[in-house]
Amino acid sequence: MSVDSTAPVVEPTAAEDTPGARPGVAVGRPSALAILLAGIVGLVASFTLMVEKVELLINPAYVPSCNLNPVLSCGSVMNTPQAGFFGFPNPLIGIISFTVVIITGVLAVTKVRLPQWYWVGLALGTALGAAFVHYLIFQSLYRIGALCPYCMVVWAVVIPLLAIVASIALRPLGGNPVLAVVYQWRWSLVTLWFTALVLMILVRFWDYWSTLI
Numbered sequence: 001m002s003v004d005s006t007a008p009v010v011e012p013t014a015a016e017d018t019p020g021a022r023p024g025v026a027v028g029r030p031s032a033l034a035i036l037l038a039g040i041v042g043l044v045a046s047f048t049l050m051v052e053k054v055e056l057l058i059n060p061a062y063v064p065s066c067n068l069n070p071v072l073s074c075g076s077v078m079n080t081p082q083a084g085f086f087g088f089p090n091p092l093i094g095i096i097s098f099t100v101v102i103i104t105g106v107l108a109v110t111k112v113r114l115p116q117w118y119w120v121g122l123a124l125g126t127a128l129g130a131a132f133v134h135y136l137i138f139q140s141l142y143r144i145g146a147l148c149p150y151c152m153v154v155w156a157v158v159i160p161l162l163a164i165v166a167s168i169a170l171r172p173l174g175g176n177p178v179l180a181v182v183y184q185w186r187w188s189l190v191t192l193w194f195t196a197l198v199l200m201i202l203v204r205f206w207d208y209w210s211t212l213i
Contacts, residue, residue: 024113025171031164036105038161039098045153046094052150053078053089066149071205076146082139090136094154097129101161116172123169126162133158137197141204155197163190 027035052064056078066074077083083090104122107114133155140147163186173179182189202209 024115025119025168026111026113027108027168029109031168032105032108034164035101035161036109038157038164039101039103039105042094042098042154042157042161043102045150045157046091046098049074049078049148049150050089050091050095053083053091068149069208071147071208072149073146074148074150077140077144077148077151080139080144082136082144085132085135093129093132097125100125116169119165119169123162123166126158126165130158130162137200141200147201147205156194159193160190163187 049066052066052074055062056064056075064074064078066072067076078089086093100122104114136151137155140151167183167186170179170183174183
């Protein structure tokens with residue numbers, strides 16, 4: 001994703017900060033496009049996973065399109081209690097959440113300035129989503145013993161999305177030295193997260209991966 005890598009931590013985005021300015025928070029075009037793209041990718045993955053789940057409910061013998069091998073197997077994941085953590089299929093959460101993200105991205109791309117409280121709420125919601133994603137990562141790796149490719153797409157979208165949305169929501173606190181350091185290194189932290197996740201997957205399923213070499 002492309003983001004505003006050179007944007008300062010604090011920007012005069014609210015009406016009270018700049019006399020005569022439109023109310024709300026101004027979002028740079030790269031960040032706006034990144035939010036929109038994250039929403040689209042996440043929604044497509046969630047919707048596809050929901051379709052596969054419905055097919056499996058209709059026909060228990062159905063083989064999902066994402067059953068690629070013993071490790072990358074959506075069917076193995078969808079038939080577990082973790083796949084319906086709140087009593088309904090998890091993809092429904094993704095469909096609703098990423099629809100909100102898409103709407104936000106469209107508004108940001110068209111330069112509609114949303115209020116600061118909205119971005120704070122979206123950041124909190126994305127943080128909760130990231131926490132849930134990490135729970136599912138742990139369950140997939142160490143309890144279920146299988147990976148859902150479509151779920152992994154959602155994993156890969158949520159963390160960069162959190163970095164972007166949080167950097168917008170926390171602008172008023174940009175003078176905080178700790179937050180300033182986190183902001184400066186946010187993409188390095190995201191890269192570290194991806195690296196750690198790949199290594200965890202390699203180590204957890206090395207017995208299988210080694211047979212492919």
